Amino acid sequence: MSLDDVELHLIDSLDEVANFQQWFESEPRDYLAFDCESTGLNPRKDHIRLGQIGDRHEGWAFEWARWSGVMQDVVKRHTGRWVGHNALFDREFMGNAGVQVPAHQIDDTRVMSHIIDPWMSTALKKQAARHVDARAGNAQHDLDEAIQRLGWGGVPIEFEPYWSYAALDTVLTAQLYEHHWPIVQEQAPKAYEVENAVQFVTRNMERYGARVDVAYAQENRVKFEEYCAQVEKWSVAEYGVKPGSNVGVIKVLQEAGLSFSKATASGAVSLDKEVLEGIDHPLARAVLQRRQLQKVASTYLRHYAEEVDVDGIIHPSINTLGARTGRMSMSDPNLQNLPRKSERNRAATIVRNCIVARPRHTQIFCDFSQVEMRILAWLANDVNMIEAFRSEGDFFVNLARAVYLDDTIEKNNPLRDRIKNLGYAKIYAAGAAKQAQTAGVPLQQIIDTTRAFDSRFPGVKVFQDLTVQTGIHNKMFHGRPFDVCPLSGRRHYCEPGKEYTLSNFKIQGAAAFLYKTKLLELDAAGLGEWMMIPVHDEVILDVPNDQVPDVVHVLQQVMNDNEILAPVPIESEVSYGWRWGEKRNWDLDRWADEVKSGQAT
DNA sequence: GTCGCTTGCCAC
DNA sequence: AAACGTGGCAAGCGAC
Secondary structure: OOOOOOEEEEEOOHHHHHHHHHHHHHOOOOEEEEEEEEOOOOOOOOOEEEEEEEOOOEEEEEEHHHHHHHHHHHHHHOOOEEEEOOHHHHHHHHHHOOOOOOHHHEEEHHHHHHHHOOOOOOOHHHHHHHHOOHHHHOOOHHHHHHHHHHOOOOOOOOOHHHHHHHHHHHHHHHHHHHHHHHHHHHHOHHHHHHHHHHHHHHHHHHHHOEEEOHHHHHHHHHHHHHHHHHHHHHHHHHHOOOOOOHHHHHHHHHHOOOOOOOEOOOOOEOOOHHHHHOOOOHHHHHHHHHHHHHHHHHHHHHHHHHOEOOOOEEOOEEEOOOOOOOOOEEEOOOOOOOOOOOOOOHHHHHHHHOEEOOOOEEEEEEEEOOHHHHHHHHHHOOHHHHHHHHOOOOHHHHHHHHHHOOOOOOOOOHHHHHHHHHHHHHHHOOOHHHHHHHHOOOHHHHHHHHHHHHHHOHHHHHHHHHHHHHHHHHHHHHOOOEEEOOOOOOEEEOOOOOOOHHHHHHHHHHHHHHHHHHHHHHHHHHHHHHEEEEOOOEEEEEEEHHHHHHHHHHHHHHHOEOOOOOOOOEOEEEEEEOEHHHOEEOOHHHHHHHHHOOOOO
């Protein structure tokens, strides 16, 4: 594939429209590439300036305001695939302008790029330079300069670099498609199908959004910011330092006779939470408290107050290709990392409680139980671990009983948590020293627990060792270390020399894939319109009260699954509430009572 | 003023 | 032999 013999056209007359029609009808095409250039990135505020259609040889650009009928006509007549790079973005812009590209005809080369290699930039130019023609990203200098000078909306359409590069993008997309498609079909067709489809589900989630109690958020934000300002004033008056300046605070504390031993990644003196908690000094306590409230106020509450729409709804972006493992990420703001309820952080509950149900709605939460642990048991095919999942009762109690051959172990037994921690440490591929440090226990305890764990669940160690071997093998024979996730079929690459991370990537990748397939099932079952937030192993819905019992039923049907990882059962739990921070386990009668007694908003 | 890097911290 | 994985975001700080 290359960019020799490429023809680019600007449709700016009826004659050119006729030429385009002739090209369109000249041969049957399985697919067309499409794209558009807009005045900005926000489909709600910005508009399309240029529309583009192309195949591997020819690209056609046209001023949208005058010739959008060309696109409209082709969308009606073309029955093959519509290929875009980040296709949903362009599809949404075009949809807002009245041209609806059918969802079932869309293919996305950006999704393919991510599946083939999520470590590489998925930007069109980068992908095309790598896989189509090294010149793809080169000669864009004139255009970049013009855009910088005139803004995205100010470059004249007739400006040759503008329309020709726009037209070229469809050719790049087309050639990228022809390159990526066979690879994706060979390596991970199922993963592609799921990734391509799930974008449409999360796009609806973005549109639906989450309701915010703005007054409550604002009130608490002001309170916290005032407190932070007070602490700062006090700190400056008392010690001559701002509590946000680590360098300054360290100096003051050193002068007070304290010594520091922990270092940051680059070797500087560390002043993180762990260090501060070990210091008995009023300034240390003030810095800790201020950090906590500052974080809550600026990272979370500020967005609630400033970024809701006119209806009090916040619409974060969901990036289905967020992590290289296939996990999704979220931004503006990220609702996947709101602090959980905790004794030590009372402000944390407030952050979650700002997200409330719509009027006459109920928030429904459904999360998988220990999904990564179940995937580990499945990948390792460890009979004892699988048995612990198939038996009644708490999984980690079952694990601890199996390890210590002691059926009197209950949920409050510290051995249960010890085994649980070790299980997650295995998933993260953590070493013994790190575990000891994190848990604050003697190294020997970790070593002993690990020995007991490994002898009871030998499949886990075999699985992890084998994965490392596969990584090294693939590095020798394919140039890069990777292993394939048996659930999604996707390759997971790692940094050379860090093959121990591959087992984590497979586990996390399988969990992400499983989760996405479930989002698709929920959408197909009609729940798409109420889903709002994906949190890795949990989905949060905002459901009209008259639909709630049905929705809960569907969730239980879909999210509990004895087939997909057989013999390991996948289980989930449903909770409900009217404020995120106050959810409780699902109970139909109690919920109905609470709705009747007016606890709903 | 903006940009990039570092540090720290929230989640799963 | 051992190796804590994936993200987003804010503030401080020096460089431009």
